[in-house]
Amino acid sequence: NAGVTQTPKFRILKIGQSMTLQCTQDMNHNYMYWYRQDPGMGLKLIYYSVGAGITDKGEVPNGYNVSRSTTEDFPLRLELAAPSQTSVYFCASSEGTSPLHFGNGTRLTVT
């Protein structure tokens, strides 16, 4: 039982490049989330999903896209990377009101 797995752990992108952050969970949770955490700031919700085929915007969705074709996977897509997207990205999942289970995070630098 791996929980929530994120890949890659680190990535450096040039401005304008695109990439997909992968997230998969093996707990059969319906809810999945993407957060970003900037230094000295709280986690901010980018997108979330309440089940396969259903996604919705969080507080800071601009510059990102998501899809949820299966219960297990919730990839986050950056189409045109910008320096403002330099951050640590956390994927999480939960079932109903159960506590969030977080992945280990992806450290992204855009230069």
Place this chain on the structure above:
Amino acid sequence: RKEVEQDPGPFNVPEGATVAFNCTYSNSASQSFFWYRQDCRKEPKLLMSVYSSGNEDGRFTAQLNRASQYISLLIRDSKLSDSATYLCVVTRSGGYNKLIFGAGTRLAVHP
């Protein structure tokens, strides 16, 4: 004004000390409250939920004051392993997907 505010610290305390953190929230409709712990460069993990009547888990005690809109975390008999950042988390309007994270309070316990 941030929706959830915490003193960033750091709180530097000796082993065995008692330390307390407060967190204020601005949305009076917030319904659920939590403390998460985040170790350096790691993912957040749930420490404890906060209930209206207050609750205790070993050396940790959490309190909620709805009238003044703050929650608190008390740590007794601090251990070196308690060194971490403590995140205050509230729900915006009842839904679990509407978690709002504070920026965290850093605790450093020294010998």
